[in-house]
Amino acid sequence: MRIHVVRSGGFSGIRMEGEVDTGRLPESVAEELRTLLTEANFFALPSDLTTLTRGADQFNYEVTVEDDSGQVHTVTTNEAGIPPELRALAHTVLRGSRTQSDE
Amino acid sequence: MHTRHPIECIVPPYVLRSIQANGTPAQQVWAMRTLTNSAQFRGQRQVLAEIAPLALAPRVVGKRRMIYDAEHGFILPGRLVRSEGDPPTGDPAVDEAYDGSGHTYDLFSEIFGRDSIDGRGLQLDSTVHYQSSYDNAFWNGQQMVYGDGDEDLPPAERLFNRFTLSLDVIGHELTHGVTQYEARLVYWNQPGALNESFSDVFGILTRQRALNQTAAESDWLIGAELLTSNVNGKAIRSMAEPGTAYNDPILGRDPQPGHMNDYVNTFDDNGGVHINSGIPNRAFYITARELGGFAWERAGQIWYYALRDRLQPQSNFQDAATATYELAGELYGSGSLEQQAVRTGWAEVGITVGEVPQPEPGPVPIPQPVPGKGCLPVAASVLDPVLRLGRRRSS
């Protein structure tokens, strides 16, 4: 399963992008990500979960998952609209990609 | 050359008293400037003594700061940890949020006569320790929120420090609140980039004033303390040289343009609001450098009144240029150094403002009176100050 995350906006405006293949991750991390996707009911989520809100400097997120059967789904959301499970998932993927890109 | 009769420059005292009593702070400042800049009044200390205290006295209820701790969760506002008047807690994030929102409040209050975010003493709520390893600060429409950056990672892996560490970042976030109550610039494309730019402008002015820095002394960097030594960069943004703040293997390169020729069209970042803000940021920087001295005194004042009285939700860069140019003329005189500096600032980023239209062949135009520095022709000076510096809406 491939998970792709794009985070844009925020105070810095710096676009961060990361992708993981769960088959290449330590099993504990892969299991954590699968659990988050299941709990979020990811493939049933609307593709746009953006919550219109006042405010500024909030992150925008785009999460794309392709499972092992080839099913692909993308959810676009933001700080005010993101479900907690997706927030945790996005964080893990972006952090993991950040250190991976160091090699 | 025609010499204007002195009487044309005099705003009758009864009009000034009316402006004092009923005018906005902008009108009060205008009234005082008109007096202080007019030769007829130089030395008339009695008049100045009568006007100045009233014109300068900010109508302040007082600052009310509340700092909350999200304890690394995402429930806002979190647990109240420091209220107005409480002593420091010893938690740097809490105390920086407290002090920083105080400095920002003071800038708006003491320099622009504004009582808090809404102009009516709104309580200033800030939450720190938002989530964990959260590389951001934001305004959510009601309050300021700060993450700890990468403080949970080993120092060698950290890119961002906690977001309360830069005073200009705190000023930036609080100013988003001011904008929400005033111009209400929509957070998309050019109006959004203006929204961002005003936050950087009053953020850096908060820092400059706290450090007592002139325009020449400031580094004009936004978020200089946020980046750790692991990042190849000096700050998040450079108002003086947009596009030069960082160039790093992980964070990429500062994408900010400093000229309309390099304007970035994108769907990311709400249409590039943190990217194209480099253009109006640099216009402000150049204006302030042209004028010299403390940037909050003249350049800041012009930009503040534009935000408060002239701009609207859909205003674009050209609208901001026109508004600041016109305000500079109204506050300091048509053709004044201040107005020329504003024109230069925008011209340097590729936005033309204030050019005299080419005369067209046809009927001879009716001559219009030209106001001098701090001195308006009689009709304008007596009847129009409230209209000319009038607020955009009546609320």
Ligand SMILES: [Zn+2]
């Ligand atoms: Zn902002």
